[in-house]
Amino acid sequence: MRGDCLWLCEMEEEAIDFQVVEGADPRRVTEDLMNQSFPSHEGPLWRARLVRGAAGEDCPPEEVRASFPHTSHLVLGNHHGIADGTSNVRTYNLLLRILNDVIAGRPIDDQEQLGEMVVQEEFKAMVSAKLRELQKDPENLQRLVEEKEKAMTSVPLLLQCHPSLEGTEVKTKLIFEELDEDTTRRFFHRCKKEGVSVGSAFTALINGATIDLAKRAGRTDETFTLQEVHTLNLRRFLSGDASKHLGIHSTLFAHAVEAPAAWRESFWDYARTLHRSFHTKLKQDGHLLHRCLVQLTKPAYPTSSLSLKLPPPTDDYLSSNMQDLDALLPYAAGEHAQAARVVRGASNFSRFSGYFVHTFRKRLSCSHCFSSHIIAEDTAKALIRTIFDSLRGLV
Known part of the structure; x- marks a missing residue:
């Protein structure tokens, strides 16, 4: 920078x-x-x-x-x-294509452009237009800024129950879980029957698992509201064909909806509520609103502060759902080398918990990247175990 x-x-x-x-x-x-x-x-x-x-x-x-x-x-x-997740998956796909061509002895055209580095100018223009729209109603904008500033001081539910670990190495760790093909198919079928997306249902499961751990720690609230942060692929909002765009074309989208403590008894009703809320806010340019509010409330950290202690997390988790990777990896089934599994993840120092979800070869999988200096590995494992045990119980 x-x-x-x-x-x-x-x-x-x-x-x-x-x-x-x-x-x-x-x-x-x-x-x-x-x-x-x-x-x-x-x-x-x-x-x-x-x-x-x-x-x-x-x-x-x-x-x-x-x-x-x-x-x-x-x-x-x-x-x-x-690079963002989509850029990386495109890179994996093209690597497999080239690898199979090399093994097969096919010539490689090194003049072919396999992608194009594109900056976020179009998205920045969208954000600027949204900000100008918000500035036409100063009172409403001030209210939104105050709500955002309040959210920036919140303490994640898990950290209310399990204080951050002190004196441990700042490190990201990873737990991976994968469904078999049959369970994946039955879960997808059930989501369709209940009128919710797979992403909404899985988000509801993450929230439910977090609530369960809070209840085990002694919380007796009747409802909980978790602060979700979702990554969105900006290519879906850009004009023209953005499929070859490499670089960073993702943004964050904050979302929160009230969940019942007894979430299992009314899981699909809760998942439908979450689904409607998420997609309604998205249709109302919630991703642009989020970026505007981040710009208006972001503290000005000097470059030297990057080596200092990171601020405490305020969101309950980050979710990255890339849905069906088979569509993005057509060269995964090569004649000489194939991709059998894809595991995604990212360093997760300030947002202490991140879930990376996708389907590949008709199997739903999730990588849980967590900051081991903030939550214990046993707690992270309990979250994943609860999510997948609950999922299997639904189908």
Whole structure:
């Protein structure tokens, strides 16, 4: 960053941060990459590790395992300043295409542009237009700013029950859970029958699991309101074909709706309420409103403050739902190399809990990235266990 402007440039001398690791735990290698900083002034802003011969790790789809008996794990990490989840998945897809072409001996056209780096100018114009609209009603804008400032001082429900750990290493850890194909199909069918999206139902499950842990810690509230933060793919809002846009084209969208303490007894009613609220606010430009309010309330941190203690989290969690990755990974089923599983995640220092959800090869999965210096690993595991046990109980 130079002031408020993001600068991108080519390296004078290309550096490749790639290593082959033998017999390691892929999850530990992933965590290691998530907790390393990047030399942002010199580069590279990405790194890769090929984990071979990992004990206990297997290829989940039986039909793939029969034809491709050798399993390796490619762990790719990058600075979030150069790519979002969609950019990364597109990169994985094109890597598989090139890998299969190389193995097959097909020529590679290195003049073909596989993507285009595009900045957020169109989205910035949308935000500016929304801000001008809000400024026409100063009283309402002031009310919205005050509500946002109040939310910025809130304490996440889990941290009200389980105070932050003191004196532990600042680190992001990862827990991964995956459904089988049949349970995924039945869950999707039930969501459709109940008139809610899979994303809304899964959000309701995250909220319910959080409420359960609060109740176990002694909370007796009849209702709870959790502060959700969802990532949105901006490409869906841009004009023209944005499918090849690389870089950062995502934004955050804050959402909160009251949930009953006895959420299991009325789960689908609660999920429908959440679904209607989320999509109504989205249709009312809630993502633009969120960006405007962030700009109006964001404290001015000097660059030197990045090395200081991070502010405490105020949101209950962040959710990134990329839905069906099969549509974004058409080269996953190559003739010589295939992708059997995709695990997403991100460093999660200030937002202490993040859920990365998608479907791949007809299996719903979730990575829970959590700040182990804020919540204990047992608590994080209990959340994931409650989410998936509850899901299986619904279908």
